[in-house]
Amino acid sequence: MNFSSLDDAALIHLISTTRFDSGEQNLPESALGELYDRYGRLIYTVAIHVVGDSETAEEITQDVFVRAWEGAHMYRPEMAKVSSWLVSIARHRSIDELRRRGARPENAQGIWFDDDLNGLLSTDGPESEVETAIQRHGVRRLVASLPPDQRKVLGLAYFRGMSHSQISEFLGEPLGTVKSRIRMAMQRLRDELSEE
Amino acid sequence: MNASKMVEEHIFDLLPGYALGCLDEDERLRVARHLPDCPECRAELASYQAVMDHLVLASPLQTPSAGVKQKLLRRVRENMPGKRSRRGLFAGVRLPQPLALAALLLIAVLAVSNLLLWGQINRMQERLPAGDIRIVNLMGTENAPQARGYLMIFEQETYGTLVVENVPALEAGYQYQLWLIRDGKRTSGGLFSAGENGYSVLQVFSDLPLESFPSFGVTVEPEGGSPGPTGQKILGGDL
Numbered sequence: 001m002n003f004s005s006l007d008d009a010a011l012i013h014l015i016s017t018t019r020f021d022s023g024e025q026n027l028p029e030s031a032l033g034e035l036y037d038r039y040g041r042l043i044y045t046v047a048i049h050v051v052g053d054s055e056t057a058e059e060i061t062q063d064v065f066v067r068a069w070e071g072a073h074m075y076r077p078e079m080a081k082v083s084s085w086l087v088s089i090a091r092h093r094s095i096d097e098l099r100r101r102g103a104r105p106e107n108a109q110g111i112w113f114d115d116d117l118n119g120l121l122s123t124d125g126p127e128s129e130v131e132t133a134i135q136r137h138g139v140r141r142l143v144a145s146l147p148p149d150q151r152k153v154l155g156l157a158y159f160r161g162m163s164h165s166q167i168s169e170f171l172g173e174p175l176g177t178v179k180s181r182i183r184m185a186m187q188r189l190r191d192e193l194s195e196e
Numbered sequence: 197m198n199a200s201k202m203v204e205e206h207i208f209d210l211l212p213g214y215a216l217g218c219l220d221e222d223e224r225l226r227v228a229r230h231l232p233d234c235p236e237c238r239a240e241l242a243s244y245q246a247v248m249d250h251l252v253l254a255s256p257l258q259t260p261s262a263g264v265k266q267k268l269l270r271r272v273r274e275n276m277p278g279k280r281s282r283r284g285l286f287a288g289v290r291l292p293q294p295l296a297l298a299a300l301l302l303i304a305v306l307a308v309s310n311l312l313l314w315g316q317i318n319r320m321q322e323r324l325p326a327g328d329i330r331i332v333n334l335m336g337t338e339n340a341p342q343a344r345g346y347l348m349i350f351e352q353e354t355y356g357t358l359v360v361e362n363v364p365a366l367e368a369g370y371q372y373q374l375w376l377i378r379d380g381k382r383t384s385g386g387l388f389s390a391g392e393n394g395y396s397v398l399q400v401f402s403d404l405p406l407e408s409f410p411s412f413g414v415t416v417e418p419e420g421g422s423p424g425p426t427g428q429k430i431l432g433g434d435l
Contacts, residue, residue, distance in 0.1 A: 061264055182212060
């Protein structure tokens with residue numbers, strides 16, 4: 001079956017409605033494969049950025065899509081986009097893995113792949129990939145434009161799942177300062193992204 | 197308008213941290229309690245959740261190895277109905293005749309009760325209301341900060357669905373118990389065990405409409421449950 005005409009929500013719905021139909025055993029599996037083709041790289045990117053090693057990130061990637069497979073019947077399009085739903089699962093699963101290891105970041109440097117935030121835009125490839133690349137480049141430039149102290153706390157919250165108090169303790173900064181920096185960073189990103 | 201709502205008009209300053217999931221528990225609960233009654237704050241929160249959708253784009257896209265997709269599909273294929281090994285869990289096991297007969301009788305009893313339960317669920321599903329569905333978000337406590345859950349409540353109905361994820365695996369002899377909290381009194385909403393990856397679903401039944409309970413909690417209890425909470429609280433949330 002050609003799934004290219006199905007949007008993401010329809011693909012999830014197809015998985016949820018055919019998963020237990022013994023007469024359609026290849027269909028839900030193929031639909032999951034399509035979902036992986038669309039978002040496997042994105043989910044892997046989230047995972048490896050949080051946990052740092054490819055083997056664990058690949059296991060987490062599988063876990064995320066298995067979770068989507070098992071929870072497809074509970075997905076509600078009005079609550080979030082499919083990509084947001086998958087990324088949220090990936091982020092929580094990855095942060096849980098960090099917590100299970102008891103891992104603490106040695107420092108906050110490089111948490112945004114700082115060296116690459118202002119990298120060159122690559123426009124090779126199909127149009128859809130070019131559009132995504134442009135969007136990705138724009139977001140990275142925007143994050144790079146944040147003051148370093150805001151970028152640092154935002155990265156610790158987003159990629160390490162640290163709370164305000166944990167970040168305050170880790171950096172040795174006052175709690176109120178950490179809260180303000182995160183709030184200002186998110187406000188700035190929201191305002192800039194809404195203008196695009 | 198009551199006094200508490202007049203004091204706390206909006207909580208805009210807390211919403212960026214709430215969207216990021218980095219609020220400390222007291223502030224997180226404060227936001228969770230406030231949101232159902234404040235469309236302005238819900239709209240503001242949605243704008244920050246849109247930022248979350250973009251943050252992942254700040255990472256350079258990376259590619260997993262080619263075998264990941266095949267491993268994934270093999271995992272789901274091995275667990276699909278009708279495709280499990282024919283040998284099964286009890287293959288090759290031989291029981292003495294009295295035990296075999298007892299096992300068959302037990303299976304028959306379980307099958308009948310299962311049919312009755314599915315019938316009850318189907319009858320309930322037939323009368324699923326077209327009214328509002330409310331979602332109560334349950335957040336992990338310090339005992340299980342990674343745990344998450346939500347309780348789906350149907351307007352004026354005495355049943356709902358609890359979904360949890362990332363709850364820790366428990367030692368043998370323990371289960372999780374849901375508590376429906378009202379006027380300081382805790383009523384059991386049911387028992388469940390942590391499934392694979394800490395994921396579990398529980399159908400919740402109550403004598404009163406679930407929306408009449410302002411708060412909900414999940415604690416660790418001895419297997420079979422307790423009359424009241426005795427163990428660690430791992431999830432909590434307010435309607």
